[in-house]
Amino acid sequence: MILAHEPVVLATSPGPVVAMVTEPTAPSVGLGVVLLSPGGYTISSQRNQWGTKLADQLSGIGIHTIRLDYRGIGDSAGEIETFAHELPFIGEGLAAVAELRRRGVDNIVLIGQCFGARTALALAADVEGLRGVFAISPSMRDTGRGEGNASKLAHAGTIRAYLRHAVGVFDPRMLRDRGARRRYRRMAKTFVKARLTKLMNAVSNRPPDATPWVSRGLLEQVTRLVDRRIALVFVYGSAEEDSDDFAAAKRGWFGGVIASSQNVEEHLLPGRVHNLGRVDIQDQLVEMMVTFAAGRAVEKTGSVSP
């Protein structure tokens, strides 16, 4: 039995990051998957090794996989500063794509979870030979972790409700932490931006956007993928706020964009999928990811190894 996994070091602008490449054990179909982790301390083998299991299954049907630890996570060098959805780690993702190309893989599928899904969608525009994007619970908002309620109140609540929330979550001791300081700054910025937009709409008599909180960047990224006819999958759990946001976003411009495409699939699974916190969800999603990647391989080659 040959070990198909091989650690590599990728040179990226924030510093060297460690990735794991899994070579196919079946004849290569020339397709590679880049697996992008969620934010937080998750390492690239993922919870309960589901990342390793995915790579093993793809390897068996001739598909390469690369999984990486972001800067400051797992074995990678550097320090993590923030996980903000509008600041995805494009450099790391592109370095992973380049590693697959170096190994002769020209067709790429991006799979990401939460922050990783937003990173996948953001870097998709720069990936030649992109065959598909599989996005698990991507946030519709440009927020960091723990900022969702503040974002909702900034857009839809009263100033009093927002301030009450702000007082409730503010902890002066956290000002010693640079990550927390950054989070407070971002929440204040979101609030000011939301209120200014409301004011400008009122002054100019413009009809208000029903979903002003949907990330403009995300909207543009998805629009470009739809224009390129790239296969795109969104997966959410029914018990998650992100799925409520996704449903609400479909009532605005975002809904018009994805409705215009034959290549966008939506899956709403029961319960929570966001952190793949149950083994049955892990198994189900791994199966869906393998099916999705195999489908892209079939599109390319007309067949895929059993």
Place this chain on the structure above:
Amino acid sequence: MSLAKDRELQGGSPTSLPPPVILVDPATGLTEEIGYFAGETHALYGVLHTTPGNSTTGVVVAPPFLMEFQRNYRREVLAAKALSAAGFPTLRFSYQGQGHSAGHPRDLGFDTAVADTIAAIARLQDRSGVDRVVIIGTRVATLVAAAAARLNPSARHVVGWDPLAAGSAWLRELGRAARVQAMRDEDTAQGSLADQLGELGETEVLGSSLYPALYEGIAGRSLVELASDLERLALVQFGKPDKPKKALVTAADELIASGVSVDMVGVDEEEIWWATRRADYFQAESDRALTKQLVPLTVGWVREVAS
């Protein structure tokens, strides 16, 4: 216990393992050798941290299990970097069936974890030439570290991070975490972990698969039983350093009576091992107060042992 040089390993034979990749920090001279090595039965993933001018004492980091493995990972990285910067070659690794190592979690048990730790000690000695090894174990892996030390005369010193005095205490924590999960998921059918393992042959705790090999292997183990041959043991309690846990104090007393030098130390901060939605989830590990206290404390203790 020797490396499996001549046998076929699951996940790759020793000769077919990919070459390690080397990461050198030009500013510090610290080197990381990242790759696979031969365990007793499986290819194990590990990272060896070295620096020029190494001492004759090295460190092996035995990771905890299930969710604790992910939670502790970066802290182990930071400790390994600090230890190697202090001159102690340090090997971090993953047991078979965990992380990037080969093997299925079904086969991961207490005895295989001990065997993998012994293989890691051999790997460290082979690559760095150290003759004395300190083992760091976290949570129930403190027992793994102690058991590995019993079987290897070059490892007489163990550090336990947030240690448990008995395997049964850890299994009780798992049971509580599983009940929380069942309540969260409104799963009324959930029995005890032992019942589920008996009926189904597997169960899960917050998204991590649990199999009989690990559960049964750990159930009857105790620190007193496994650590009584050690020369020196540090038990580092997380949180409430002025109020050491009774079970640990009792174990320490018994070990001292049997001739082991035991250091009971504590750090101010606690770790919430089984929660993912938490305020510090996105905080850099190096910024966390717990890690800031724990890493220098550990380096200091190893330095004392080495001198």
